[in-house]
Amino acid sequence: MIRINEHYLKLQASYLFADIAKRVAAFQKDHPGKEVIKLGIGDVTRPLPAACIQAFHQAVDEMAEAATFRGYGPEQGYDFLREKIAREDFQARGADVSADEIFISDGAKCDNGNLQEIFATDITVAIPDPVYPVYLDTNVMAGRTGDFTDGRYQGVVYMDCTRQTGFVPTIPKAKADLVYLCFPNNPTGGTITKAQLKQWVEYARTNKAILLFDAAYETFIRDDRLPHSIFEVDGARDVAIEFRSFSKTAGFTGTRCAYTVVPKSCMAYTAAGEPRPVHPLWNRRHTTKFNGVSYPVQRAAEAVYSPEGRTQCRQLIDDYLRNAALIRKEMTALGYECIGGDNSPYIWVDGKMDSWKFFDFLLEKANVVCTPGVGFGRCGAGFVRISAFNDYENVQKAMERIRKAITAA
Numbered sequence: 001m002i003r004i005n006e007h008y009l010k011l012q013a014s015y016l017f018a019d020i021a022k023r024v025a026a027f028q029k030d031h032p033g034k035e036v037i038k039l040g041i042g043d044v045t046r047p048l049p050a051a052c053i054q055a056f057h058q059a060v061d062e063m064a065e066a067a068t069f070r071g072y073g074p075e076q077g078y079d080f081l082r083e084k085i086a087r088e089d090f091q092a093r094g095a096d097v098s099a100d101e102i103f104i105s106d107g108a109k110c111d112n113g114n115l116q117e118i119f120a121t122d123i124t125v126a127i128p129d130p131v132y133p134v135y136l137d138t139n140v141m142a143g144r145t146g147d148f149t150d151g152r153y154q155g156v157v158y159m160d161c162t163r164q165t166g167f168v169p170t171i172p173k174a175k176a177d178l179v180y181l182c183f184p185n186n187p188t189g190g191t192i193t194k195a196q197l198k199q200w201v202e203y204a205r206t207n208k209a210i211l212l213f214d215a216a217y218e219t220f221i222r223d224d225r226l227p228h229s230i231f232e233v234d235g236a237r238d239v240a241i242e243f244r245s246f247s248k249t250a251g252f253t254g255t256r257c258a259y260t261v262v263p264k265s266c267m268a269y270t271a272a273g274e275p276r277p278v279h280p281l282w283n284r285r286h287t288t289k290f291n292g293v294s295y296p297v298q299r300a301a302e303a304v305y306s307p308e309g310r311t312q313c314r315q316l317i318d319d320y321l322r323n324a325a326l327i328r329k330e331m332t333a334l335g336y337e338c339i340g341g342d343n344s345p346y347i348w349v350d351g352k353m354d355s356w357k358f359f360d361f362l363l364e365k366a367n368v369v370c371t372p373g374v375g376f377g378r379c380g381a382g383f384v385r386i387s388a389f390n391d392y393e394n395v396q397k398a399m400e401r402i403r404k405a406i407t408a409a
Contacts, residue, residue, distance in 0.1 A: 007143045010153070016133050016375035017041050023359075024369055031367075037398040039327070039387045040369040042186065042345065044251045046319065046391075048300070049312035052250055055303035059296035070295045075287045077104025077259065081298045084305045085259060089244065095231035101263050101279065103286055104293050104301075106256040108216045108245040113138040114289075115212065115241065115260070118281045119178060119268060126157040126176035128169040130187055130376030130383075132214070135180040151378040160379050161188060167339055167348070168192055171203050179204065181230075182214040184221060187376045187385040188348040189340015194227045201230070204239035208269060210278070211236075216245040216258075219317055221343045237263040241278070248345065250304045250313050257293050257301045320345050323395040324388035330399040331386070334406050345388040348373070358384050365405035368398045 020040055028036060048056070062068035076082070082099040090097035105111050113134050116125075121143050127135050129152075136153070139145060146154025157176045159169030167190035169181070181200065183192040204211050213230040221228055230236045242261045246252035262282045267275040303309045321342075328341035331349050341347040351358035355372035362368045362384075373383030388395070 005141070005143075007141055007145075010140050010145065010148055011137060012148065015137075016371070019375070020359075020369065020371065024363065027363055034367050036363070036367050036369060037390065037394050037401070038369040039390060039395070039398055040371045040385075042248070042387050042389055044248065044253050044316075044320075044389050046251055046316055048251050048255065049304070049309055049316065051303040051306050051309035051312055052300040056296050056300040059299035063296065073292045073295055073298070075290055075292045076100075076283065077102065077293065078295070078298050081302045082259075084302055085244075088305050090229060090231060090261070093228060093232055095229050096237060097229075097231055097261055097263070101261055103260045103262065103282065104298060105258050105260060105286075105290065106293055107247070108214065108243040108258040108260075109134055111243050111258065111260045112212070112214060114285070115282065116142055116144075116178070118278065118285055119210075120271075123177035124155075124157060124175065126159055126172055126174075126179040128161050128180065128182070128185075129158045129378055130161060130373060130380035131180070132182060132186045133376065135182075135212075135214075136377075158377075161185075161190070162379055166190070168196060171199060175207050175209075177207075177209050179209055179211050180214070181211055182216075184217040184340075184344035185346075186214075186217065187346055187371065187373065187380070189342075189344035189346040189385075190348070191221070191223070191226050191343050193225070194233060197227055197230055197233050197236075201233050201236045201239060205235060208267075209239065210266065210268060211240040213240055213242045215242055217248055217344055218244070219249045219313070220321060220345055222321070223343055226343060231261070231263075237265045239266065241266060246301050246304060249317075250301070250309070251316060252297075252301070255297055255300065257297050319392065320388045323390060323392055326392075326395055326399060327386050327388060330403065334403060341388070347386045347388070349384050349386055351382060351384050353382065355381055355384055361409075362402060362405070365409070366398070366401035368401055 082102045086097050086099040125139050145156050157172050157174050161167045161169050167188045218228040230240045245258040262279045264279045266278045268278050324341035327347045328338050331338050337350040339348050355374040359372045371385040373380030
């Protein structure tokens with residue numbers, strides 16, 4: 001008989017954002033006249049930059065002519081995009097990354113979920129708490145965890161991110177083989193210094209571990225003292241893999257384009273302890289299971305690096321950071337402790353009550369959607385994440401509603 005992968009049965013009832021969507025849909029069905037402002041899921045709301053649209057149109061026109069038509073492209077991505085990424089995103093910041101170490105994909109979420117496939121199922125995984133659900137759930141699916149008990153999966157090394165740690169995970173005493181890091185952090189909006197990253201690189205080198213560094217929100221960093229890439233740290237090439245995305249940088253959430261950097265010197269080991277480069281393993285997985293991002297999308301992503309594209313993308317991010325600053329200012333004025341919102345589009349708010357209760361309160365009394373912090377892990381209990389992805393006018397309206405609801409409560 002055909003059998004299922006029973007590790008899927010360990011997963012909790014639903015994906016966090018699917019659960020939120022159901023609650024919001026039910027509220028709107030019961031209150032059809034209410035306008036709901038969504039500051040929950042991290043989806044962008046502003047149009048693509050004009051430079052990207054122009055490049056998109058030009059590339060589509062090329063697809064209409066036999067002389068310039070393109071079919072299957074290289075699975076790893078076209079050289080014109082990979083070379084610009086290497087030069088502009090890494091080499092310009094002193095990071096040693098070459099174009100052939102970059103893999104273009106349809107999303108950092110996909111790469112985060114898929115990359116664990118190339119590692120053994122009996123390795124030990126270290127994951128922050130709170131955390132973006134994909135890191136944890138894909139390892140559950142792969143069979144690297146035990147059952148879910150008291151809000152956590154057995155067999156996982158959880159790294160608590162609390163006020164006491166500055167919402168940065170502390171290096172675990174236990175030995176871990178695969179470590180997930182995300183900065184600027186989703187969901188807390190926290191950041192990490194170069195000195196702190198160096199400690200993680202040293203930990204990985206000592207323990208022959210690999211760091212999976214999610215830098216999807218690096219474009220929001222405005223503090224020049226903060227690193228944008230883990231490869232700004234000496235020695236990181238040997239022990240780290242980095243994920244980046246055009247989703248937030250240029251509004252590509254619906255267009256789908258991202259990339260992963262796998263240095264050729266990054267090593268994992270056989271059961272006998274023999275080192276093997278990870279790069280060819282990921283290349284084999286990528287070419288076997290992925291047919292590449294479409295040519296027009298890659299041309300649109302390339303336009304991000306044009307002078308016009310850079311200016312337009314920065315304006316997009318500045319607009320979202322303006323929203324974030326307003327949210328943090330208003331919530332702080334109302335007496336709520338917050339972090340994030342300065343080098344991140346997310347504001348992590350201590351709701352002073354159960355996360356889902358605060359979610360329901362904001363939805364029902366202010367008609368504003370946030371994200372319950374407990375959905376990101378046990379350490380998120382009592383917090384909510386408010387997203388800055390919306391128009392400034394809507395954010396102003398949302399904060400006015402929240403202020404009235406909290407004042408009246």
